[in-house]
Amino acid sequence: MNHLLKLSDLTTEEITELLNLADQLKYEKKNGIEHHLLKGKTLGMIFQKSSTRTRVSFEAGMYQLGGNALFLSSRDLQIGRGEPVQDTARVLSRYLDGIMIRTFEQAEVEALAEYGSIPVINGLTDYCHPCQVLADLMTIREYKHSFKGLKLCYIGDGNNMANSLIVGGIKMGMSVAIACPESYKPDAEIMKWASENGDFLCTTDILQAAKDADAVYTDVWASMGQEQEFEARCAVFKGYQINDSVMASAKPDAIVLHCLPAHREEEITTKVFEAHANEIFDEAENRLHAQKAVMVKLMSDKKS
Ligand code: CP
């Protein structure tokens, strides 16, 4: 594993190894055991979109590992004025030990990896959000102890989160059910792959998707970059909400996950959100431990 560009590039064994390392780093952090595995290393973090969790978990994580993180807003970089990503990749590779990038096009992340000579980590594109799903899988395993026989349900937009959850869920052997409006389905190739490689359902029926689910997930109706579509999307997505009826269809001990930020009374009711706040904020915390595992795996000299 040289980069983290999308989850489909990783084997089930590689994902398991990252989750095990994340669990270990979490345990050690809670017990005051420090690891300066990235001493003297610098991570550049390019952001073309806003972020709270991704920025802070990578920056704090890098600090905890003995390294340094640079916040590089595209507003200030020459990339924001049109310098090609191919050149940016070759320049940054001369200064840094790794790059994390949050942007629109998946192709930009792939180009950064192709032209650079250091590990590239995808911190979210319109296509996928692999770092988030590593934290999600970590949280599911924490609460349910294993993935065996579990059903993961996602309700909402067939967006970057849906794409990565399908891949991560199927790779870890869960059954995955997505409920979304007909014109907002996840990526067609990902759905085809999921149907051929596991137990996968895509439906417009939220109660069917949620039936007997062990984990119920949602995300915003309008993602970053789609703000101008917000009102039209609210009309289409009305009803694609985690609420009491959805939770009654899921297993009684189902957990609720949300990548955050959440829009209460849109994709999730305040009542369900607050009843499951422990899980949701454990999931947010796990971004830190999962990100540290990814950086150690990709950037440490001692990587296996
Ligand atoms: N979930 C997530 O990626 O959050 P941020 O947009 O705050 O980074």
Ligand code: NVA
């Ligand atoms: N789908 C959301 C995820 C945010 C973490 C977005 O892209 O804005």
